[in-house]
Amino acid sequence: MLYPCPSHPCKHKGFHKETIPMEKKNLDWGNLGFAYMPADYSYVCNYRNGVWEEGGLTTEHSLTLSECAGIFHYCQEIFEGLKAYTAENGDIVCFRPDLNAQRMGDSAQRLCMPPFPEDRFVEAVKEVVRANAAWVPPFGSGATLYIRPFMIATGNVIGVKPADEYQFRIFVTPVGPYFKGGDTAITITVADYDRAAPHGTGNIKAGLNYAMSLYPGEKAHAAGYSENLYLDSQTRTYVEETGGANVLFVDKQGDLIVPQSATDSILPSITRRSLVTVAKDYLGLTVIERPVKFEEVLNGDFVECGLCGTAAVISPVGHIEAEGVDVTFPDGTETSGPVMKKLRATLTDIQAGKIEGPDGWVVKIL
Incomplete structure (x- = not known):
C-alpha cells in the first residue's frame, strides 16, 4: 500500500511505503450529512508566468489572497464535483474523472482562464484521494468521499480583464446523501x-x-x-x-x-x-x-x-x-x-x- 509522505506537503511527487496500515477514521459513516469536514490533505497548483507549476499535496486548507485578486472583482471561478467510494471488492475508485477534467477545461476557456491539463487533473484526483484513503467511507455505508476541484483567479486585477495568475485546488470531504430523504419523492x-x-x-x-x-x-x-x-x-x-x-x-x-x-x-x-x-x-x-x-x-x-x-x-x-x-x-x-x-x-x-x-x-x- 502507498501512503503520502507527510514531510513534504505541497512538493512531494509520490508516496512512500509504510508498514503501519492507514486505518479508517472513526466516524459515524451511516449518519454523515452533506457538509464540509476537512480531511488530511488537499492538492494545490499555481499558474504563474504563463505556465502551471508542479503542484502537489498540502495540509493547509486555507487560502491567503490579495484584496485585489481577480476572483473578488470579476468572478473568475470554476469548479467540479465528483466522488470516490469503496467498491464491493474493497477497491477505492472514482467515476469518469476524465469527463470532469474535460468539462473543467471547457469552463476555463469560457471564462478566459488557463485550462488545467486534463491528464494532470485526473492524476491530481488520484493523488489526493490516495492521500486521504482513511476518509473514504466503507462499502455499504451510503456515504462517499466528495471531491471538489476548483480554480480561482489569484492575480491582481483593477481593470475589467482576465487575471494573469490562478490557483487550482482540490479538497475532499466525506459526505452522506445530498437529500436526506433518500428515495422519498x-x-x-x-x-x-x-x-x-x-x-x-x-x-x-x-x-x-x-x-x-x-x-x-x-x-x-x-x-x-x-x-x-x-x-x-x-x-x-x-x-x-x-x-x-x-x-x-x-x-x-x-x-x-x-x-x-x-x-x-x-x-x-x-x-x-x-x-x-x-x-x-x-x-x-x-x-x-x-x-x-x-x-x-x-x-x-x-x-x-x-x-x-x-x-x-x-x-x-x-x-x-x-x-x-x-x-x-x-x-x-x-x-x-x-x-x-x-x-x-x-x-x-x-x-x-x-x-x-x-x-x-x-x-x-x-
Whole structure:
C-alpha cells in the first residue's frame, strides 16, 4: 500500500511505503450529512508566468489572497464535483474523472482562464484521494468521499480583464446523501427568476451561475420546496434544469425524455450522460433528447420525474407546485417510479462494481 509522505506537503511527487496500515477514521459513516469536514490533505497548483507549476499535496486548507485578486472583482471561478467510494471488492475508485477534467477545461476557456491539463487533473484526483484513503467511507455505508476541484483567479486585477495568475485546488470531504430523504419523492416549485441567459454561461460549471440561484433557492426552501425548476429565460416555455441538477422525465410509453436547450444553457451533467447510456445499453429503453415544453408537464404527459447529478445520482420528484401549477407524477408520487429506480440502481451497481460498466467509467485509485 502507498501512503503520502507527510514531510513534504505541497512538493512531494509520490508516496512512500509504510508498514503501519492507514486505518479508517472513526466516524459515524451511516449518519454523515452533506457538509464540509476537512480531511488530511488537499492538492494545490499555481499558474504563474504563463505556465502551471508542479503542484502537489498540502495540509493547509486555507487560502491567503490579495484584496485585489481577480476572483473578488470579476468572478473568475470554476469548479467540479465528483466522488470516490469503496467498491464491493474493497477497491477505492472514482467515476469518469476524465469527463470532469474535460468539462473543467471547457469552463476555463469560457471564462478566459488557463485550462488545467486534463491528464494532470485526473492524476491530481488520484493523488489526493490516495492521500486521504482513511476518509473514504466503507462499502455499504451510503456515504462517499466528495471531491471538489476548483480554480480561482489569484492575480491582481483593477481593470475589467482576465487575471494573469490562478490557483487550482482540490479538497475532499466525506459526505452522506445530498437529500436526506433518500428515495422519498420531493416537491419542487417553478422559479420566477432566470438561471442563465441564452448563449450565456449556463452550460459551464462556474460559481457565478450558482450565485444567481441562491436567492430564488432560499425563497423556495422557505416556502417548503426542495428545489426550483427553471424555465428558459428567452421564452419561459421550455424546461431547463433546477438550481443544482439536470431534469429527466418518463412519458406514458415508458420512454426516457431528456430536456435539451435550444440556446445551450443547460449544464452537461456527467451523471445525466451516464444515465442515458445506461438507459439505452443496459435497460433497452428508448431515450429521446429534445426540448421539452413546460406545457407538456402541465398536461400530464409524463408519469415520472427525477433530478440527476453527482451528489444525489437521481432524486425522485413527486410534485411540482407553483402559482397556477399543480402537477403530480403518478408513477413516482411517493418514491422513485419503476424507470427511475432501475436507472439509479443500475448506475450505482456499475459504480460499486456489481455490474461491469463501459471501459473507463470506473477508475481504480487504490
